[in-house]
Amino acid sequence: MRIFSFFERSARTFQHSPSYAKLIVIFAVSGGGLVAYSDARSDTGAYDVKSSQVDTKKKKVVVLGTGWAGTSFLKNLDSSQYDVQVVSPRNYFAFTPLLPSVTCGTVEARSIVEPIRKIIKKKSGEIQFCEAECVKIDAINKNVHCLSNRGINSEPQKEFLVDYDYLVIALGAQANTFNTPGVVENCHFLKEIEDAQKIRRSVMDCFEKASLPNLSDEERKKKLHFVIVGGGPTGVEFAAELHDFVSEDLVRLYPMLQGLTKITVVEAGDHILSMFDKRITSFAEEKFQRDGIDVKTGYMVVSVSDTAITMKVRPKQEITSVPYGMVVWSTGIGTRPVVMDFMKHIGQTNRRVLATDEWLRVEGCDGVYALGDCATIQQRKVMEDIAAIFNIADKDKSGTLTVKELQDVLDDICERYPQVELYLKNKKMRDVVDLLYASKGNDKLESKELDIEEFKTALSDVDSQMKNLPATAQVAAQEGTYLARCFNHMKDAENNPEGPPRFRGTGRHRFRPFRYRHLGQFAPLGGEQTAAQLPGDWISIGQSSQWLWYSVYASKQVSWRTRMLVISDWTRRFIFGRDSSRI
Known part of the structure; x- marks a missing residue:
């Protein structure tokens, strides 16, 4: 009776003193009794409601795929900031560059795979995983249709919906047969x-x-x-x-x-x-x-x-x-069928893979990102923004650009348009003076100034250096790491953008564009x-x-x-x- 009355007093104290309540719960568990009592108190929702309120503020990130791009994104993402859910038909990551070694017994198959649950278990915050295949992406309603894998005894597959605030498409690609018979x-x-x-x-x-x-x-x-x-x-x-x-x-x-x-x-x-x-x-x-x-x-x-x-x-x-x-x-x-179907719905029917901008955002969609073999970066052309670039560089509004004015804006141009830096490198040009030489010739170099037409002529061949990135594990891994860092600094970047200036409009981009390092x-x-x-x-x-x-x-x-x-x-x-x- 004394023990029971003690816990009755403890229960009254539990309602007013959270710290003391924690001590009683620990004591009860260690003693092997009254565990049901502590569970009953948690059912009241005093603490769970508060935590659920905090969780509802988190944006939900859905990751499709556990290949190089998806796994690299998950490993580098600060998952404590988001409600993360992973959907993939395979519950492991495979080191695909060693697949030829597996075919001949040089390396065993299990030696190059890591269960995805082991990878996400090391992350802060809770990451949910579903072994299922994405069969449809609905960008309008912001959800994905998934079909569970067939289980033991050929259990029927079940379809379910997963809502998202941000969607990361990392589904990879399939073998291209070119419709060759057989x-x-x-x-x-x-x-x-x-x-x-x-x-x-x-x-x-x-x-x-x-x-x-x-x-x-x-x-x-x-x-x-x-x-x-x-x-x-x-x-x-x-x-x-x-x-x-x-x-x-x-x-x-x-x-x-x-x-x-x-x-x-x-x-x-x-x-x-x-x-x-x-x-x-x-x-x-x-x-x-x-x-x-x-x-x-x-x-x-x-x-x-x-x-x-x-x-x-x-x-x-x-x-x-x-x-x-x-x-x-x-x-x-x-391209995988689900990606092709998604491309039709967003108006990218004339492309082989998903087109994204330099920040890996799918063109024509809100909150949808694509990386790895299922997507390609559609680099913006310099000539599309040539007039806006000239106006920003021409600080004194003289109608011409001096060497100094061009030098002041060249770094921002190269950061926003990587093909400019590649063009200067391939042409073995050291700086903008070489660019002036090439565009005006030695006889006009005394003025060392460019008008708008001469500026267009100087950069007319720059966009020819644009090339699609190769579909390799190296590219996919770097894209996953980059996107995860962007997500980690999403809130900070809203107040303090760190990207290059917007040549069309004012201010700066939130993040620096993705740059592949070979x-x-x-x-x-x-x-x-x-x-x-x-x-x-x-x-x-x-x-x-x-x-x-x-x-x-x-x-x-x-x-x-x-x-x-x-x-x-x-x-x-x-x-x-x-x-x-x-x-």
Whole structure:
């Protein structure tokens, strides 16, 4: 009775003294009793109502996708400022640059994936995750239609709506088949973890089928003919990985098939790795020739059947058909259906991907951002704002620009229009004086002034330097980091904008535009030979670049767990060779 009366007095005190109430609750829990009493008090909503009022003030951010762009955004976002919800059909992040290594057992699939719930668990604030697929984006009502993944025993999918204040579209892209007949039915792709696992099983199936008795050498050669369509980085790296797998590991397990394997790379252009420096392209083609990898440039695939691949040869337009055992299609990326449907609703029907401005905002939408492979930045042209730029630069309103006036505004122009800085760099111009030289000529340089027409002439070729950013993990990750920082300083930037001045209008932009910083790219070519193209036109080819590739890819892993797993897989491969099991 005394104990009960004590808690009766404590209950009365609970209503008037929040700090004392906390002490009673802790005591009750530690004693193993009266937990129901403390829960009953929380049901009154005295504290929960207050917290819910605080939460209602938070803007809701919905993130679609857990790829490079979406995960980079989540890792850098101050989630305590927002109510964040993530929607993705896969509950993990995958380090996609190592997918070719997964296909041949160099790296295990689980070593390059990190559960997305582990990533968001480390963040402050509560982030909700739904394993579902976005099937429709309704920008008018500010919600997205989602369809849950099929569960155990093929449970029916359920559709639900998710409202948002800000929407971040990071859905990535799908393989582009160019509507080539038979590609979807007969080819493998290399975009997801599941694709790499299917290729791995298919490679081993080809060798097992070729080792069956009562087969002729021609039948074995057909089953061991591996065709890679696309001479980009993914296709070339897979071809190199497959060659090493066959020559270093499988030849020991299948000695009767030695010399029967053939690897063919089909490229519609004139060279493989066309986005790299010519020195790397030449080295890659020469190395593949030495390794016995057949590189067919100028070949366009017309159709793919279940037994043969048909190609058109330039320039004679001859048709040739080649039997194969397995085809991997790696010819670029295409837009996902949900993104295409969204583009139709917002009037971007004539584009391949979503168009955004320099702040990653989707054109024609309020509160919608897009980043990664599903979007491209539509950089504003200088010539569209040339008159406004001239008026702001002409501070004394003399109708001409002096060197000093142009120097004063040049930094702001380069920040708002990156193509200006790129133009000066490519033309090897040091400053605006060189620009004046180029536009007026030496005979008119004494005046060192530009009128509006001369100013237009000086910048007339600047917009020709505008190029779309490549669809790479590097671009997507930088865009996610940039957008997260913008969200983190959203409130501060409303009062103290830090971006460049508005040439059309007054004031400044809230944020600096997104600027991509190229950190270099790698092309593993097999045999511990890697080509590296780094900033500053620095080219490196050989084993030293291979070790640089190891260090960079290990450091870029999303967690220490995956970092250690990848390093251990590489070490295991050096000691024991690649895993040739079908699983």
